Amino acid sequence: MKKPVQISQNVYLIDDYDLKMEERTGTYVLTEAKVTIIETSASPSIPYILEGLNTLGISPADISYIIVTHIHLDHAGGAGLMLKHCPNAKVIVHPKGARHLADPSRLIQGAKAVYGKKFSDLFDPIVEVPEDRLLVKGEGDTLKISEKLTLEFLDTPGHANHHLSVYHPLTKGIFSGDTAGIFYPQLYREGIEFYLPTTSPNQFDPGKMLESMKKYKELGIERIYFGHYGMSERPAEAFRQVEHWLEIFIQEAELAFSDKNQREKLVENITKNIYDKIRTHLKQQGLADSHPIYELLYLDINVSAMGLAHYLTKLNGGSH
Numbered sequence: 001m002k003k004p005v006q007i008s009q010n011v012y013l014i015d016d017y018d019l020k021m022e023e024r025t026g027t028y029v030l031t032e033a034k035v036t037i038i039e040t041s042a043s044p045s046i047p048y049i050l051e052g053l054n055t056l057g058i059s060p061a062d063i064s065y066i067i068v069t070h071i072h073l074d075h076a077g078g079a080g081l082m083l084k085h086c087p088n089a090k091v092i093v094h095p096k097g098a099r100h101l102a103d104p105s106r107l108i109q110g111a112k113a114v115y116g117k118k119f120s121d122l123f124d125p126i127v128e129v130p131e132d133r134l135l136v137k138g139e140g141d142t143l144k145i146s147e148k149l150t151l152e153f154l155d156t157p158g159h160a161n162h163h164l165s166v167y168h169p170l171t172k173g174i175f176s177g178d179t180a181g182i183f184y185p186q187l188y189r190e191g192i193e194f195y196l197p198t199t200s201p202n203q204f205d206p207g208k209m210l211e212s213m214k215k216y217k218e219l220g221i222e223r224i225y226f227g228h229y230g231m232s233e234r235p236a237e238a239f240r241q242v243e244h245w246l247e248i249f250i251q252e253a254e255l256a257f258s259d260k261n262q263r264e265k266l267v268e269n270i271t272k273n274i275y276d277k278i279r280t281h282l283k284q285q286g287l288a289d290s291h292p293i294y295e296l297l298y299l300d301i302n303v304s305a306m307g308l309a310h311y312l313t314k315l316n317g318g319s320h
Contacts, residue, residue: 004029004052007231008171008223010149014052015229016045018074019122021296023185023229025074028175029056030168032146034064038166038175039227042077042123049078050085060085065135065143067151069177070163071097072200073111073123075227080104080127090135092143094155097162098136101129114201114306137164156216158209159198165212173223173231179212180235181242182228182300186293192285193234195241196278196300199249204307206246213239228300249274253308257316266313270305271298 002022004012010031018025018041027049028038035058040049053060063086068076071093079091079101093101100107104126112119137143139155152167159178166175174180181197188194197209216224217239224232232238256262256269275298283289 001048001051003055007225008173011168011171011173011225012052012056013225013230014049016041017048018042018045019299020044024296025227026229027052028225029053029058030145030149031056031058032149034145035062036065036067036143036145036151037063037082038067038225039069039075039177040066040078040082041075042073043081043125043127044078044122046078046081046085049082060089061087063089065090065092065145067092067164067166067175068097068101069165069175069179069227070094070160071100071107072160072178073107073126075177076101077107077111077123077126080129081125083129083133084127090133091129092135092137092164094162094164095136095138098131098134100162101134102131104128110202114303154212154215156212157203158205158207158212159200159203161203163212165216167219167221168225171223172219172221173225174216174219174221175225175227176216177227179209180216180224180226180238181245183224183226183230183232183238184293184296185230186296187282187287190287190291192282192287193232193237193241194282195232195238195245196297197242197246197249197304198228198300199246199304199307199311201303201307201310204311206250206311209246210243213242248277249304249308252277253305253312257309257312266309267302267305270308271302274305275301 012029030036137153154165156165252273
């Protein structure tokens with residue numbers, strides 16, 4: 001396993017090996033007076049987080065706060081299990097997400113619909129978070145974690161209605177969860193800077209996503225700490241690409257949706273159309289067809305296609 005990486009002042013990144021993949025989902029550790037972690041990924045990631053903390057010389061008992069940007073299982077599925085190791089921590093969540101951490105039955109049901117037979121392997125166990133260990137934060141709320149650092153919370157729907165972003169004023173950085181898309185460090189190392197929106201089911205809303213990114217722009221951020229994966233110091237380029245691909249995602253989804261004969265294979269067709277476009281784009285950038293990133297890209301696009309199909313079906317009165 002990789003060691004945690006320091007990515008800015010008192011901010012470390014642990015690879016959660018989510019879905020058994022490197023550099024898919026990360027946990028950020030803020031080594032301030034009140035040690036704070038942001039995102040837990042799913043329960044199978046908890047041993048990696050504990051090992052990462054150990055490498056940093058941090059005992060789980062030293063953790064004051066576990067912040068989840070939203071309650072999708074790849075960000076918060078492990079929160080309850082992590083809490084069992086952290087006797088002094090509270091879990092911070094959006095007001096609309098708290099009840100689903102206290103009673104995760106609907107989260108489990110939703111994830112089973114997406115992941116099917118793979119569910120247990122990828123997400124078990126999903127442990128309830130006791131209500132007295134939950135701390136709700138919404139738009140404009142703050143959290144002082146050291147004399148010099150007070151985190152600020154933003155309500156940032158678009159990817160999900162229960163989505164918080166966390167502003168770190170000392171580094172002018174935003175912990176964006178999934179609101180500002182996905183960053184691919186695997187490609188960045190190849191000289192290709194690449195960002196995609198993430199439009200997974202079932203609350204994706206493109207208008208809200210653009211509005212939330214506008215909030216980031218108005219803050220004048222200089223860094224984005226992505227849930228997937230790592231930090232970018234080029235937010236303007238990230239916004240440009242996410243907006244560009246969001247338009248393409250919607251166009252391709254609408255094109256597939258308009259063919260009534262293909263409705264039964266709607267998700268499959270949206271996935272194929274977007275994946276082909278992205279492969280062509282990356283090929284033009286000089287990326288080899290055999291690059292392992294394509295496996296991860298296909299997975300991300302397939303989940304996004306489910307959200308696009310759901311969004312268009314809902315928009316058109318529910319007729320799939």
